[in-house]
Amino acid sequence: MTQRYAIILAAGQGSRMKSKLYKVLHPVAGKPMVEHVVGQVEEAGSDRIVTIVGFGAEKVKEHLGTRSEYALQEEQLGTGHAVLQAEALLKDKEGITLVICGDTPLLTSETLNDLFDYHQEKGAKATILTAVAEDPTGYGRVLRDDLGIVTRIVEQKDATSEEARVQEINTGTYCFDNKMLFDALTKVGTANAQGEYYLPDVIEILKSEGQIVAAYRMKNLDEALGVNDRIALAEAGRTMRKRINRKHMQNGVTLIDPSNTYIDVDVQIGSDTVIEAGVLIKGQTIIGEDCFIGANSEISDSKLGDRIRVTSSNVEQSVMANDSNIGPYSHLRPNSEIGERVHIGNFVEVKNATLAEDTKVGHLTYVGDADLGKNINVGCGTIFVNYDGKNKHRATVGDNVFVGCNANLIAPVTIESNSYIAAGSTITDDVPTGNLAIARARQENKADYYDRLPH
Incomplete structure (x- = not known):
């Protein structure tokens, strides 16, 4: 030859x-x-x-x-x-x-x-x-x-x-x-x-x-087309995206508005996945079958399993297992691993953390440098406090834990399985299995306070 x-x-x-x-x-x-x-x-x-x-x-x-x-x-x-x-x-x-x-x-x-x-x-x-x-x-x-x-x-x-x-x-x-x-x-x-x-x-x-x-x-x-200026670069991008989108649609992916969907050349997408307008999928991302990627989401260098739902959220350098969901308006930062059937709600940020199956983080929460077990409920406004001004520290939460709203978990700390964290608590010490941890000042009511103020 x-x-x-x-x-x-x-x-x-x-x-x-x-x-x-x-x-x-x-x-x-x-x-x-x-x-x-x-x-x-x-x-x-x-x-x-x-x-x-x-x-x-x-x-x-x-x-x-x-x-x-x-x-x-x-x-x-x-x-x-x-x-x-x-x-x-x-x-x-x-x-x-x-x-x-x-x-x-x-x-x-x-x-x-x-x-x-x-x-x-x-x-x-x-x-x-x-x-x-x-x-x-x-x-x-x-x-x-x-x-x-x-x-x-x-x-x-x-x-x-x-x-x-x-x-x-x-x-x-x-x-x-x-x-x-x-x-x-x-x-x-x-x-x-x-x-x-x-x-x-x-x-x-x-x-x-x-x-x-x-x-x-x-x-x-x-x-x-030879690319010699930014105008030709944009033209090449449009042509390449059209070619890429056509390939995915031929392979069974639904693009609601192909002209406003931006998929990089190495991305893999399973059949019967639906992608809405304004979505960016970048790098070496792999998306499974029967997923829904909602409008204006951005996914980069991540692996998503089957039946994933991403609603107007960002996922970068992370993994989402089957049947998990995120959003709207949430962010998986690098090195996040989301287990099966995990729910990440609205305005949640996860970074360098693992969440095992059936755990729920509903809203307005930061989970950073943490390992969460199975079937955990994390209440609204919870903060995993991972940075002391010099070093990052990890928190560990066991299975079946209930974290009340507006809690602060100060790492390094371990919350063992079947434990409860009372709402509004700032937890600095480990919590043994089956305990309820309360770390807040006892309420005190001052009688007739209104009458003491000048009016």
């Missing part, structure tokens, strides 16, 4: 983004653009990937790790010069090399596979991935002769008025015979408006040598 290689161009600074963040690391649907590209290249069966890095090289390497090899383009002298930086790694290899930009997050592995296959079918030494655009402004134009054979590619800045009217565009993605690619690159010059080494000049060089140059016209223009 013919070896497949890929060179990803990711060395440009992206000045039009006007950002401190390296361009290809700007996220689309929760993942940096260059990671989208690498993922699709991997799915297309590339045997070896080389990423050309420049500005922000270390940050790109942090994200991609060992999924790619790297070559450094120290000076930004054009796309041809960028590809040439992979020469030491690939020059003498037999096979087909895909060249793709790191700012094209919408390209799919299906399109890349079609490009590889077309290149081989035509026996070409170079194949350009093209598209037809109503407004081709900013793109290089693909020029053909009277027989429809590709003659060359002309960049926007170098195009004549007649050439600029051509609507077939160069997407910036190519397949090349690997050895011929690097041989032709040594012949590329800088006689152009930018004074740079253009990769498309390789097409003209191969044509002049009598080699077959082909062009594969992609089916979906949306995939061709």
Whole structure:
């Protein structure tokens, strides 16, 4: 089988983004653009990937790790010069090399596979991935002769008025015979408006040598989008979200208003789950079957079981077991584990805590750095006081405990099973099994107090 290689161009600074963040690391649907590209290249069966890095090289390497090899383009002298930086790694290899930009997050592995296959079918030494655009402004134009054979590619800045009217565009993605690619690159010059080494000049060089140059016209223009500014970034996000939402709906998820539902690319959702408008689901979140995610909820990097109900609440880096619920207007902060059939009501915050099955925290409560057992009732306004100004401490509450309203549990403290905490108590000492703890001043009524006041 013919070896497949890929060179990803990711060395440009992206000045039009006007950002401190390296361009290809700007996220689309929760993942940096260059990671989208690498993922699709991997799915297309590339045997070896080389990423050309420049500005922000270390940050790109942090994200991609060992999924790619790297070559450094120290000076930004054009796309041809960028590809040439992979020469030491690939020059003498037999096979087909895909060249793709790191700012094209919408390209799919299906399109890349079609490009590889077309290149081989035509026996070409170079194949350009093209598209037809109503407004081709900013793109290089693909020029053909009277027989429809590709003659060359002309960049926007170098195009004549007649050439600029051509609507077939160069997407910036190519397949090349690997050895011929690097041989032709040594012949590329800088006689152009930018004074740079253009990769498309390789097409003209191969044509002049009598080699077959082909062009594969992609089916979906949306995939061709290259992100060079924030406007294109937003457009890529809209297109990616539409693609993601369509996949989930095809898999049995109900989205009440898909155009106002924001789901990251790696999220998994079970069938018969219903998601209302304004919901954000981020990161590596997994949601089970038959769940309800209410309007304006946000869930990130969390795992939700089956039959979960989230009503206008935030869940981050936490776990909710089957049949549990939260909200409205509550917040699971990181490292919270909610057991089966647990009820988290309105205006409750849970952080770095575990709540075992059938426990209820109804409303207006803070549970931080605590381990709660089964079948506990936590009354309204209860505070797990976990911070002494320097260190965090944990509280432990056993099974079948009743915590009255407006209690303060001062950690470190243990409330053993089958115990009761009287409403309004501030608990500083451990409570043994089966005890009732009362920690408040005894009520005293002052007679005739009103009559003593000036009126």
